Amino acid sequence: MRKLIVGNWKMNGTLAQLDEIGQIQAGAAAYDNVDSALCLPATLIHAAKQRFADFQFGGQDCHHAPKGAHTGCISAEMLTDAGSAMVILGHSERRSDQGESDADVRAKASAACAAGLHVILCVGETEAQRDAGQTETVILAQLMGSVPDDIAAEHIDIAYEPIWAIGTGRVPAIEEIASVHAAIRTHLTERFGQAGRAVRILYGGSMNGDNAAAILAVPNVGGGLIGGASLTAEKFLPIIKAAS
Numbered sequence: 001m002r003k004l005i006v007g008n009w010k011m012n013g014t015l016a017q018l019d020e021i022g023q024i025q026a027g028a029a030a031y032d033n034v035d036s037a038l039c040l041p042a043t044l045i046h047a048a049k050q051r052f053a054d055f056q057f058g059g060q061d062c063h064h065a066p067k068g069a070h071t072g073c074i075s076a077e078m079l080t081d082a083g084s085a086m087v088i089l090g091h092s093e094r095r096s097d098q099g100e101s102d103a104d105v106r107a108k109a110s111a112a113c114a115a116g117l118h119v120i121l122c123v124g125e126t127e128a129q130r131d132a133g134q135t136e137t138v139i140l141a142q143l144m145g146s147v148p149d150d151i152a153a154e155h156i157d158i159a160y161e162p163i164w165a166i167g168t169g170r171v172p173a174i175e176e177i178a179s180v181h182a183a184i185r186t187h188l189t190e191r192f193g194q195a196g197r198a199v200r201i202l203y204g205g206s207m208n209g210d211n212a213a214a215i216l217a218v219p220n221v222g223g224g225l226i227g228g229a230s231l232t233a234e235k236f237l238p239i240i241k242a243a244s
């Protein structure tokens, strides 16, 4: 299975960063056996797609409704209109900052698929849940609650992002990553049959050029969702290279 390396720019980047995006796109072209993409602030997607038409861009959230009186929100159709191919949904920062529930994420995922977007759906446990030995229970409950039953498996990837590893420089042991990814794979195949085997399960949380090769070699790790290390070509390209 081809690996997918997606940068999550979060609330970073203005038009001044278009040149950096150009360097990422140019460098990533050398690794044509890897799928790479950047999920940008919504304000940058159209300009980036206009300048770098061959590269894949995405958003970081969308509303569940197609349009209407939702001040400040962005619909899935607006993301496709701006040039997005994908959208990150259910990131832990949105689950905590905006109070998004599994049901919210599920509704957004259905809306995104209906608009033709590929969904990268995030799950992850807190440090307290991990310490209490609840990691698998939490992850499986999030998958059950937030992945729509009728979603076509080829339209979704799952990103496993332990919350305590995001932006902290800490990563789980390789065995922990292997065990959570295996549990996610079992859930997907039990639920979606053969199609569940083709869903990529990305790892996210402090992935960088130094640890990417070891993490990407773990069975059932189909790529990475990268935060801070995706903001510059200098840091992001080594991760894409490690996936090649």
Ligand code: 3PY
Pocket (backbone or CB within 6 Å): 008, 091, 161, 166, 167, 204, 205, 206, 207, 225, 226, 227, 228
């Ligand atoms: C991180 O690695 O910081 C992320 O949250 C990626 O989504």
